[in-house]
Amino acid sequence: MARSPRKLNDPKKPLHRAPVRIGRVDSAAIIGALRQLHETAEDGNIERMPADEELYGALLYLEANAEALRNEEARRTSALARVQLWEYLRERADIHQRRAVEDARRAAVEWAELAPALAVRAPSAAYNKALRLRASVIADDGEEDEPLRRTPEAVLDAERRALARAAAERRATAEAMRRHALLEPVAKRLVEHRSGLDDDDEATYWLDEIEAVLPHCHTPTQFVSLQTYVRALVRELRKTERDAACPAGTTEEARLAYAAAAELVADA
Template sequence: MARPARKSAAPTKPLLKPPVRIGNLDTAAVIGELRQLHEDAEDENVGGMPADEELFGALLYLEASAGALKNEKAQRQAAIARVRMWQYLREQADLHQARAVEHARAVGVEWADLVPALAVNTPSAAYNKAKRLKAATLTDASRGDRPVRRTPEAVLEAERRAAARAAADRRAEEEAARRHALLAPVALRLLEHRSGLDDDGEVTYWLDQIAAVLPSCQTPTQLVSLRTYVEAAVREMRKRERTTGRPPASTPQAQFAYAAAAEVVTG
């Protein structure tokens, strides 16, 4: 019986499993440890080893001088460390080459000019390779921040989604700024006329909260808090009006401040 044909994954589908990566690494510290192994082995050439911060040159030296280590444990330790460091360099290379391509394109470099630099044969191949490199810098937030497949289609789709999220965030920020522009003067007016609003109870408590957050109301959390506090103050003043049958404010100015706040939070 013939085995059913294997379905190929859609080019925009993210990887099913996140790849294992080295991630952040103190490379200078690792090279320093390997240098110490060579010093302990009395490597007579270790003085010519590049500085700990010169990762590529140091790795080349360690590769060429691996025979200077006589202890088997040191040999194994150094070999594993070198494998790890080359893997780290591989991960970093994709990231930084992708950024270099972005910079080149930003200053007007054509895909045809990037053909030899990317070791491909055609401008279209340069474009596709650049998109595959870009995959190393992207994750798909809509799918739990899983890595993006190294295909041009997947990268374009991830970029489209990221742009849509950024646009939505900008709209939300603009809306929050618009609301704050309406809310801040109203909150200030409540404080200016709070002597006609204070009740030595819940209204007073919420007016105190407004007074605490209003002077430094800049972050999204503070903006949300200010609206929450104004809404709570208005709610308590309405409750007092219902239960007492009297206006929540004892002066015309305070009554105007209350009315303006009620209009803003219900608008």
């Protein structure tokens, strides 16, 4: 019987099983706790232990002085924490080595020169290893919904998606700033003439919100909040007009401010 042809995997297709990662941990706090174990055990060399922030040196010290812990539970705790921190260090090493490679390339270092530094034999192998290192940074950023296969094709595809997301965010931010430039003077007019719009009910509530956010409106999220409050105020004033069968504003300035806000949110 003829054997069915082997189905080739798409090198860009995500892995079916997500790789297990240590992720972000407070390594200094863990080292501090292990230091306390050694101090409790009256480790005679504890003054030689590097600072909590010096992870690599602290791990070497803990390894060399493991026998100072005479309590079995303390030895178990320390050993397990060291295993975790070495894995954490391995993950971080990929990220920082990737940044070093990028700095080297910006400094006009050729792939042939990078090959021995990356422990590979050929420029093409150095390039591919650098791509795999880039996968570590993408995974660490948590931008991908699916596990990332560490192939050149998958990494480049993920980076294209990251660039597209960044471009979309820039466009959204620019649009938010453009709309805010139009909205801010309108919102200020509403606040300035709020005495002609207050109704001691919903409209007053939204005017309070607009007045509160206006002095601190600097980010896209705040821009959206201001737009939401103005739109809500316009909705309430329209309701007032329908229910009372008369203009919502009690002064000409207030009616003009309301009309400008209504026109602006209608275009949103």
